[in-house]
Amino acid sequence: MRYFIKFLICVFVLASSKAQSLEDFNLRPGAKLHFKINNSTNFLVELLELGDQVRFVWYKNGVRGFDITFTPEAVQNAVQQLNHIYGMVGMPPQKYDQATSVFFSRKLFKDLLSRNDITFYPYPEGLEKPEKIRLVSDTTWMTKKIQVKDEKTRKYYRNLDVDYLMLPAYVCRLSNGNRWVVLDAEKFPLILYMKLDFEIRLEGIE
Secondary structure (H helix, E strand, O other): OHHHHHHHHHHHHHHHHHHHHHHHHOOOOOOEEEEEEOOOEEEEEEEEEEOOOEEEEEEEOOEEEEEEEEOHHHHHHOOEEOOOOOOOOOOOOEEEOOEEOOEOOHHHHHHHHHHOEEEEEOOOOHHHOOEEEEEEEEEEEEEEEEEOOOHHHHHHOOOOEEEEEEEEEEEEEEOOOOEEEEEOOOOOOEEEEEEOOOEEEEEEEO
16 A cells, blocks of 8 residues: 555656656746757747737847747638748748648647647648657756856856746657657647757856
C-alpha cells in the first residue's frame, strides 16, 4: 500500500511541476520568444497581442521584419500555416484571417488531440499542397526562462540570468516522417519545434 501511495505522490509532483512550468512560461503580450533556425540563425518573436487575435513582430539575427496579425477567425479555425514568409523584411504590417504561424489554430490542436491524424497546409503552396500530421506521443520540452538586465547583454546574447522550464507538449509527425512538437496549451498551442525544408526550435522565453 505504501508503494502505491508513493507512486501517487510522484505522479502528483510531476503533474504539479508541469503545471508550474507552464505557468512560469507565461505567454503574454510583451514576451519575447527566442527561436533558432537550422541551428545557426537567431529568430525572435515579440508578442504584441495575445487574446482573441494574435499580433507579433519578428526579428531575424536582430533585423526587424514586420508586424503580423492573425484575426480571431484565424486563431480559432485556420488550417493553413505561413511558415515561409520570414525572409521578407521591410514590409508593411500584414493581417491574415485564413492562416496562422508560430501557433497552431485552436481547431487544429483540438482536432489533433481528438482524432490523432489530421490534414493541414504547412507549405507555401497553401491549399494546393495538403499534408497529414499524426499525434505520436506526449513529451516534455526543456526551454530557458531568460531575464535580460540591459541592452548590451541582449545584443550579445550572453551572461543572461536563465532558469530552465519543463513544458508539457505533444510530439507529432508529418507523412514524410518530419517531427513537430506542439505546446500542450489549448488556448495558445505554440509550435516548439518544426521541421519542413528547414528546422526551427524554441530555445527560450524572455
